[in-house]
Amino acid sequence: MIEIKNITKTYRTGDVDFQALKNVGFTIKDGEFVAIMGPSGSGKSTLMHILGALDTATSGTYFLDGRDLSKLSDDELAEIRCDKIGFVFQSFNLLPRTTVLRNAMLPLVYAQVSHEERDKRAREALFSAGLDEGHFYHKSNQLSGGQIQRVAIARALVNNPSLILADEPTGNLDTKTGEIVLGTFQRLNEEQGKTIILITHEREVAEHADRIIFIRDGEVVEDHGQHAKRIINRK
Amino acid sequence: MKYRDILEETSSALLANKVRSGLTMLGIIIGIGSVIAMLAIGQGAKQNIQGSIEGLGSNLLTIMPGVIQAGRGIVSSGRGSAETLKNEDLPVIEKVEGVAIVSPELSRRFQVVADTGNNTNTTIMGAEVKYAEVHNLILANGNFFSAEQVRGLGRQAILGATVASDLFGEIDPIGRKVRINGSVFRVIGVLQAKGGFGFSGPDDMVIIPLPTMQKVVSGLDNFSSVSVSVVDKEAMAQVQTQITDDLMIKHRVKEADFSIISQQDILDTMSTVINTFTMFLASIAGISLVVGGIGIMNMMLTTVTERTREIGLRKAIGAKRRDISLQFLIEAIALTFIGGAIGIFLGWLVSFLVTYFGVLQTSVSWYSILLAFGVSALIGIIFGYYPARRASAMNPIDALRYE
Numbered sequence: 001m002i003e004i005k006n007i008t009k010t011y012r013t014g015d016v017d018f019q020a021l022k023n024v025g026f027t028i029k030d031g032e033f034v035a036i037m038g039p040s041g042s043g044k045s046t047l048m049h050i051l052g053a054l055d056t057a058t059s060g061t062y063f064l065d066g067r068d069l070s071k072l073s074d075d076e077l078a079e080i081r082c083d084k085i086g087f088v089f090q091s092f093n094l095l096p097r098t099t100v101l102r103n104a105m106l107p108l109v110y111a112q113v114s115h116e117e118r119d120k121r122a123r124e125a126l127f128s129a130g131l132d133e134g135h136f137y138h139k140s141n142q143l144s145g146g147q148i149q150r151v152a153i154a155r156a157l158v159n160n161p162s163l164i165l166a167d168e169p170t171g172n173l174d175t176k177t178g179e180i181v182l183g184t185f186q187r188l189n190e191e192q193g194k195t196i197i198l199i200t201h202e203r204e205v206a207e208h209a210d211r212i213i214f215i216r217d218g219e220v221v222e223d224h225g226q227h228a229k230r231i232i233n234r235k
Numbered sequence: 236m237k238y239r240d241i242l243e244e245t246s247s248a249l250l251a252n253k254v255r256s257g258l259t260m261l262g263i264i265i266g267i268g269s270v271i272a273m274l275a276i277g278q279g280a281k282q283n284i285q286g287s288i289e290g291l292g293s294n295l296l297t298i299m300p301g302v303i304q305a306g307r308g309i310v311s312s313g314r315g316s317a318e319t320l321k322n323e324d325l326p327v328i329e330k331v332e333g334v335a336i337v338s339p340e341l342s343r344r345f346q347v348v349a350d351t352g353n354n355t356n357t358t359i360m361g362a363e364v365k366y367a368e369v370h371n372l373i374l375a376n377g378n379f380f381s382a383e384q385v386r387g388l389g390r391q392a393i394l395g396a397t398v399a400s401d402l403f404g405e406i407d408p409i410g411r412k413v414r415i416n417g418s419v420f421r422v423i424g425v426l427q428a429k430g431g432f433g434f435s436g437p438d439d440m441v442i443i444p445l446p447t448m449q450k451v452v453s454g455l456d457n458f459s460s461v462s463v464s465v466v467d468k469e470a471m472a473q474v475q476t477q478i479t480d481d482l483m484i485k486h487r488v489k490e491a492d493f494s495i496i497s498q499q500d501i502l503d504t505m506s507t508v509i510n511t512f513t514m515f516l517a518s519i520a521g522i523s524l525v526v527g528g529i530g531i532m533n534m535m536l537t538t539v540t541e542r543t544r545e546i547g548l549r550k551a552i553g554a555k556r557r558d559i560s561l562q563f564l565i566e567a568i569a570l571t572f573i574g575g576a577i578g579i580f581l582g583w584l585v586s587f588l589v590t591y592f593g594v595l596q597t598s599v600s601w602y603s604i605l606l607a608f609g610v611s612a613l614i615g616i617i618f619g620y621y622p623a624r625r626a627s628a629m630n631p632i633d634a635l636r637y638e
């Protein structure tokens with residue numbers, strides 16, 4: 001459960017203050033599949049960094065599963081990310097020269113999980129993300145863009161987080177591969193009940209979610225469900 | 236993060252850039268290698284000199300006429316000018332408690348001509364029978380002269396190993412004749428070679444009976460030195476003071492007109508000189524270690540910048556500051572440690588070769604190996620600390636945005 005209220009984020013470059021987020025507030029319940037949509041430069045990534053405990057807001061409050069994250073230290077935030085959040089980024093997702101399996105288990109390395117347990121869970125996660133077992137020992141630079149994102153999804157899943165954040169996960173993929181990756185998110189949401197927040201500037205991508213939050217110039221301008229529409233689209 | 240994981244990360248990071256890791260390590264390898272080699276060579280030189288000095292008799296006091304003053308050498312000594320050690324001093328010295336043997340000696344350099352026609356300039360040592368015992372001399376061949384021969388102004392000579400080979404080469408010198416300052420001597424013995432380190436030892440001398448030296452060869456009746464062997468090595472200092480006091484009374488002087496040097500004094504002086512020299516060489520080598528350390532720091536800073544996105548990613552998925560800083564610190568320490576190990580091997584190899592080719596008997600001490608390991612780990616920590624801190628302090632967002 002995510003509750004944010006009156007979130008603002010001000011960047012200071014030299015003498016100039018720039019408000020990237022202005023009074024943003026919403027609630028996302030467990031198991032929702034939400035898209036945050038807006039044009040480039042509207043503050044989506046900034047919002048995602050705050051939601052993902054990578055950064056703290058300049059003002060406002062953020063409760064994740066009832067815990068206030070607005071005033072935690074770097075290491076405390078790292079612990080939250082380790083326990084509760086999985087990330088999929090647009091690019092540079094994987095460690096180079098490292099096997100798929102090792103990449104997928106990286107969060108477990110920092111979560112002090114034993115070697116046997118890690119291996120088991122990384123395989124399960126890769127399987128959930130739809131990656132062939134034949135690729136497990138490939139180096140990450142031998143994979144296609146779609147495969148890379150699936151390894152990234154597996155890595156986001158591996159520590160069994162309650163929240164998965166994906167920032168433009170299809171930005172570097174062709175439409176067909178992008179569809180497969182988005183399908184994976186949908187499946188994880190429906191079958192495993194994961195809360196998923198998908199950040200994108202493309203309407204077609206956002207429409208895979210059940211709910212779309214529009215932001216523009218750092219403000220939420222629209223917030224509505226898409227559920228009905230998706231069911232209609234499928235039929 | 237577990238230690239096994241850190242080691243896995245470290246080895247994959249170092250192997251990913253083998254050439255760079257190798258070149259960076261080279262600085263440490265050369266630094267540690269030269270420190271080890273320098274210490275081993277210094278240690279070897281010290282043991283060598285200690286050995287040759289101790290070989291001359293470690294419980295030995297040498298009384299010499301004249302005063303040795305720091306920076307001025309022997310004052311009021313020299314030929315004829317300080318004839319302060321005479322026959323009547325010997326009973327005084329012999330009476331001192333703790334004195335075992337007193338050996339009066341008179342030495343001068345003379346030209347020696349052998350019956351082979353060869354000649355050499357060497358020290359002629361006039362001595363009594365006990366000379367051999369006091370100075371731990373061993374005969375390779377023949378006999379030492381007897382007390383009768385000494386008393387009877389005998390013309391017998393014992394050759395040092397170098398002199399023997401200079402004068403007679405491969406020929407057996409026993410029974411042959413040598414001429415010293417106009418007198419003919421029969422060679423009755425040859426000393427075993429002692430070796431030595433630029434130190435005029437018994438190899439380069441001819442020993443003849445003391446009265447013959449005084450009355451026939453040199454025409455002097457004083458001694459150039461009196462060697463005293465002491466019963467108990469621990470009592471050296473005490474015996475030294477006692478002899479000084481007694482001789483001053485005997486000579487009726489307020490300031491000693493003679494000097495007493497113990498082998499320990501020579502040993503100490505030599506050791507100090509060599510230690511200083513070794514430390515000097517080792518610190519020059521140490522400077523190359525610091526340069527090597529700076530190389531490590533340079534490489535680590537480059538690595539941290541290159542891997543900014545990787546660091547951002549690791550932090551995003553839950554790495555704490557400690558995990559990141561430890562990863563980079565261990566990487567630096569691994570570089571210096573491996574470099575240190577190779578350097579120790581190389582330094583050992585150098586000192587082994589020095590020994591093998593007979594230049595000097597060197598010895599690599601455990602102490603220097605431990606020191607080298609400690610220093611290389613320390614260099615890793617010192618020069619790896621700043622880059623590691625820089626990595627761990629990175630903001631994950633800035634790191635992820637970094638192109």
Ligand SMILES: Nc1ncnc2c1ncn2[C@@H]1O[C@H](COP(=O)(O)OP(=O)(O)O)[C@@H](O)[C@H]1O
Binds near residue numbers: 020039042045046
């Ligand atoms: N670290 C920063 N310092 C200064 N300005 C920033 C920083 N990060 C983002 N911004 C600005 O904030 C605005 C929102 O950026 P971002 O959240 O990345 O937008 P989006 O992801 O929607 O494209 C942009 O105008 C961007 O230039």
Ligand SMILES: [Mg+2]
Binds near residue numbers: 044045
């Ligand atoms: Mg963005």
